[in-house]
Amino acid sequence: MNILEVKGMNKVYTGRVATHALTDIHLTIQKGEFVGIMGPSGSGKTTLLNMVSTIDRPSTGEVLIGGSNPHRMKKSELALFRRRQLGFVFQDFNLLDTLTVAENIVLPLTLDRRPVKEMDSLLFQAAERLGITEILNKRTYEISGGQRQRTAIARATITSPVLLLADEPTGALDSHSSRVVMESLTQINEKDGTTIMLVTHDPLAASYCNRIVFIKDGKLAAEIHRGESRQSFFQKIIDTLSFWGGNASELSSIRV
Numbered sequence: 001m002n003i004l005e006v007k008g009m010n011k012v013y014t015g016r017v018a019t020h021a022l023t024d025i026h027l028t029i030q031k032g033e034f035v036g037i038m039g040p041s042g043s044g045k046t047t048l049l050n051m052v053s054t055i056d057r058p059s060t061g062e063v064l065i066g067g068s069n070p071h072r073m074k075k076s077e078l079a080l081f082r083r084r085q086l087g088f089v090f091q092d093f094n095l096l097d098t099l100t101v102a103e104n105i106v107l108p109l110t111l112d113r114r115p116v117k118e119m120d121s122l123l124f125q126a127a128e129r130l131g132i133t134e135i136l137n138k139r140t141y142e143i144s145g146g147q148r149q150r151t152a153i154a155r156a157t158i159t160s161p162v163l164l165l166a167d168e169p170t171g172a173l174d175s176h177s178s179r180v181v182m183e184s185l186t187q188i189n190e191k192d193g194t195t196i197m198l199v200t201h202d203p204l205a206a207s208y209c210n211r212i213v214f215i216k217d218g219k220l221a222a223e224i225h226r227g228e229s230r231q232s233f234f235q236k237i238i239d240t241l242s243f244w245g246g247n248a249s250e251l252s253s254i255r256v
């Protein structure tokens with residue numbers, strides 16, 4: 001079953017000088033896949049994510065999520081669709097400092113006016129899954145970066161979204177926290193069957209995916225699949241990046 005279908009997508013940023021950021025993108029993600037999007041800086045990764053997450057609209061082409069085109073929805077319908085069907089994880093966590101960890105996690109349910117009992121039960125399950133039960137009553141400035149990202153993942157998955165979108169989720173973390181966060185995402189993918197699309201520069205983070213799609217100059221350039229071992233997939237990612245990614249500075253964030 002296809003969760004995401006991107007068909008013939010083009011994105012041109014108009015301005016004094018028009019930028020053709022994406023050209024004729026076709027991408028399908030099936031239920032239960034964990035797909036990474038990689039490519040050099042400026043290749044169009046964030047633009048693609050923004051079109052899928054409905055932050056921005058494609059110039060031409062179509063995005064279908066679970067068979068529905070969110071870009072054709074009315075504003076109120078789209079707000080509900082985003083809250084219930086999509087989960088978002090960002091590099092800088094996007095948590096609210098004035099709320100506790102628990103309050104941050106249940107925010108999408110609070111906005112949906114779900115019964116307190118149901119919220120408590122879902123909160124408990126999400127916190128257990130992410131290993132953050134002990135910190136539920138803390139404020140977000142009292143916890144580590146890795147704990148903040150796990151809080152953000154709990155919030156993004158508490159509604160059981162059909163598609164979880166992650167933009168550089170390890171970008172602000174050290175290598176230990178990055179591994180913990182990627183292991184959490186893997187568990188959510190494998191145990192709950194949540195479909196994940198992740199944009200990253202980080203080959204270590206990417207090595208947790210099942211499939212990596214490489215973008216170069218706004219076009220799909222290559223695709224690789226993970227076999228049995230994450231270590232050999234990691235090496236395959238480095239090799240593909242050095243072939244498609246251009247210069248060595250693109251690999252500066254590598255953490256083995």
Ligand SMILES: Nc1ncnc2c1ncn2[C@@H]1O[C@H](COP(=O)(O)OP(=O)(O)OP(=O)(O)O)[C@@H](O)[C@H]1O
Binds near residue numbers: 015021040044
């Ligand atoms: N709002 C915008 N207006 C005009 N041009 C833009 C805008 N956003 C992105 N671009 C241009 O579109 C192209 C793709 O940018 P995008 O941010 O999608 O790349 P990226 O692969 O995510 O890069 P990075 O890895 O550095 O975040 C670049 O040439 C960029 O300068």
